[in-house]
Amino acid sequence: MFNISVRSSMLAMSLAVGLWAGTTASALSAPKPASTSCPTNFAVQETGIADLQAALTSGQISSHCLVTIYLNRISLYDKQGPKINAILELNPEAMQIADQLDAERQAGNVRGPLHGIPILIKGNIATHDQMTTTAGSVALAGSIPENDAFIVQRLRAAGAILLGKSNLTEFANFMSYHMPSGYSSQGGQTLNPYNPTTRANGIPVLTPCGSSAGSGAGTAANLTAAAVGTETSGSILCPSNFNSLVGIKTTLGLVSRTGIIPIAHSQDVAGPMARTVADAAALLNALAGADPSDPITLTSAGKIPADYTSFLNANGLSGLRIGIARQYFGSDSETNALIEQAITTLRNQGAIIVDPVNISTYDQLQQNSSSVLIYEFKQDLNKYLQTVGSTTPVLSLSEIIVSNRQNPAVALKYGQGVLLNSNVQSGNTITAAQAAQDRSTDLQLARGGLDAAFSDNQLDALVFPTSNGASIGAKAGYPTLIVPAGYEADATPVGISFLGKAFSEPTLITVGYAYEQATHLRKPPTATP
Numbered sequence: 001m002f003n004i005s006v007r008s009s010m011l012a013m014s015l016a017v018g019l020w021a022g023t024t025a026s027a028l029s030a031p032k033p034a035s036t037s038c039p040t041n042f043a044v045q046e047t048g049i050a051d052l053q054a055a056l057t058s059g060q061i062s063s064h065c066l067v068t069i070y071l072n073r074i075s076l077y078d079k080q081g082p083k084i085n086a087i088l089e090l091n092p093e094a095m096q097i098a099d100q101l102d103a104e105r106q107a108g109n110v111r112g113p114l115h116g117i118p119i120l121i122k123g124n125i126a127t128h129d130q131m132t133t134t135a136g137s138v139a140l141a142g143s144i145p146e147n148d149a150f151i152v153q154r155l156r157a158a159g160a161i162l163l164g165k166s167n168l169t170e171f172a173n174f175m176s177y178h179m180p181s182g183y184s185s186q187g188g189q190t191l192n193p194y195n196p197t198t199r200a201n202g203i204p205v206l207t208p209c210g211s212s213a214g215s216g217a218g219t220a221a222n223l224t225a226a227a228v229g230t231e232t233s234g235s236i237l238c239p240s241n242f243n244s245l246v247g248i249k250t251t252l253g254l255v256s257r258t259g260i261i262p263i264a265h266s267q268d269v270a271g272p273m274a275r276t277v278a279d280a281a282a283l284l285n286a287l288a289g290a291d292p293s294d295p296i297t298l299t300s301a302g303k304i305p306a307d308y309t310s311f312l313n314a315n316g317l318s319g320l321r322i323g324i325a326r327q328y329f330g331s332d333s334e335t336n337a338l339i340e341q342a343i344t345t346l347r348n349q350g351a352i353i354v355d356p357v358n359i360s361t362y363d364q365l366q367q368n369s370s371s372v373l374i375y376e377f378k379q380d381l382n383k384y385l386q387t388v389g390s391t392t393p394v395l396s397l398s399e400i401i402v403s404n405r406q407n408p409a410v411a412l413k414y415g416q417g418v419l420l421n422s423n424v425q426s427g428n429t430i431t432a433a434q435a436a437q438d439r440s441t442d443l444q445l446a447r448g449g450l451d452a453a454f455s456d457n458q459l460d461a462l463v464f465p466t467s468n469g470a471s472i473g474a475k476a477g478y479p480t481l482i483v484p485a486g487y488e489a490d491a492t493p494v495g496i497s498f499l500g501k502a503f504s505e506p507t508l509i510t511v512g513y514a515y516e517q518a519t520h521l522r523k524p525p526t527a528t529p
Contacts, residue, residue: 038065044073045222046524049117049279052225056105056116063098063105063116063161066225070118070163074223077528082196084528086208086218088123088187090164092130097161104159113282113309115159120218120227123165123187124172125149125270126259126388131162135261136170136184138411139394139403146389149259150291151228151270158286163224166214171419172235173211174263174377179414180204181238182213190214192242193221193525194491206492209238209467215273216243221528226274226283232263232373234470236271237482237497241466244484244493244522246280246512247273249470251502252477253299256291262384264376265296266439267474275522277483277513281308284505303503314517316510318350320460322498323357323453328468334488339465342485342496342515346463349518351511354457361449365472370442371425374418375435378426397423446475454501461504461511464497473499481508483515484522 042061044052055061071090078084091097101116121127124135126145134140148156155162167187169179180203182190190213191198195206208217212229216239219227229236231249240247250271257268272283288304290297305311324343329336347353359365378397385395394400401419404411450472453462462469464480473480478501485496496515500508 038062038068042069044069044225045529046275048276049113049225049282052117053113053115057110062102063118064095064102066116067094067098067118067161067163070224073221073528077193077221078218078223082191082193082527084193084196084217084221084223085188085190086166086214086221086223087120088134088136088165088167088184088214089131091162094118094161094163101159101161111157111159112285114155114286117160117225118163119155119160119283120163120166120215120224121152121155122212122215122227122229123168123184124230124261125152125165125228126261127152127162127165129162131165133165133261133388134186135172136168136186137175137400138185138407139400140392141186143388143392145259145387147259150256150293151287152259154286154289155228160286166212166218166227168212168214169210171261172230172232172263174232174373174418174422175416176414176419177417180207181210182208182217183414185411185413187214190217193217193528194242194244194493196527207242209242211235212239212273216240216245216247219243219245219273219275220525222524223528226272226279228270228283228287229273230260230268230270231470231474232267233474234467236273237467237470237480237495240273240482241495242493244487244495245273245275245482246277246484246516247271247482248280248284248505248508249473249480250284250288251300251479251505253296254304254479254503254505255287256289256294256297258291258293262377262380264373265380266372266376266442267477277481277509277516278309278312280481281312281509284308300503305506308505308509311506311509312513313510314514315350317346317514320351320507320511321458322346322351322353322511323457323459323462324353324355325359325453325462325464325469325499326356327359327362328464330465330468335465335494338486338488338494339463339496342519343463345518346515349514354459357453357457357459357462359449359472360452361445365445365449365475368441368445370438371430371435372439372442374422375426375430375432377422442475446472447478450476450478450499450501460507461498461500464499466495467497469497469499478502479505479508481505481512483512485519486521487523
């Protein structure tokens, strides 16, 4: 089924203008016919979205062939070989959609930079097609929501091919206190392509991190052009760090959550995970947009640029004030050494380094215990389940818990302590009033500390090592962009994070791109050449 709704068609028209802004008429003129057979020498490894689009426009390759190549790589490296296990479910309609988009291209209709580009989406993002939406839970097996998630509508309208759904830590790591990153009862254990080995107990030697583990590992292993992840606190940034990727934890309100299996509306976001800043910016173009069904996105009015890729400036660091949040530096000497090298690069590229910058509320944030996520998970999940439709085998958190108990060998390998706590406490020992008060405290501490740091030091961005500042950014609802910063001696990837104020993604893209172009530190994993 190739299902593009009327709403999606309208989106397609707006996206074709907005996303393709600045493209010359000749670039959109009739493309050269694609090869009738797939070229055997076309390499997708580390090939960016713009270069893939150029190959499609020139007729060097077709979207049909791109899907074929990625499916072959998935078969070779995800299901066999190192068995990364990043893919939860493949889209049986991917080839049909590719053929349709190839036909549109031949007819002179190119929707934008993502037209015909294969993309993975996380397994908690709803699609109304032949794929299911389960958040990795066997309790939700067979669930096909009645509607696409809002961001899926936008991706389809932009011409992206949904290649499949990526594995994840079950329920976005809000099921068990003991579950390893990247494990789900439906999909099993995702491995990190930089070291796809496990210990005797099946736990990865090198974490893929999570909860967007499959989006991270799949993109790092070149099983897709790019991927979409979701984050409540660290779930885009951490897997991007450990898979040597660029990830954008977006501003709360920039990207719709409608149709995404939730943890908590106070902090949930979705965002791009890619191998380059340019690819992340291109994907963000399709994701960002106001959705009346998710009122927080209405705060983005007038704050979304026509094209995030217009902020890709290799010389953009000159004169920008970058603060170093040393309170968030850890004890790993190798990581810290790489971040010091990154700071030197930033300075050499013309940035004004303010070092250190203290977050005045740091100690309070470290000591603060918030009930917000435990409270909102039950409330938000139950609301989501009521919207899905008749294919969903469970209709509440309580029913999920019962279903898991009836299938313990498969469903409860690591228990369900978080589910139980939320089910018992939310609305009972944790009241709506208490959760609201805790949310107010979270905002006061996180935004108050960050706003003061930015204002007092006139900063454009704050530097955190790896994803160490994820919690404060998540509670504040502020964006963070992570970029590869190198590798430790055992080849463990290390990233550097740049945090900004609300809707400052354009500045963060400039900072991240300029740093990336000055360093070019990402290396593909040797396990998936």
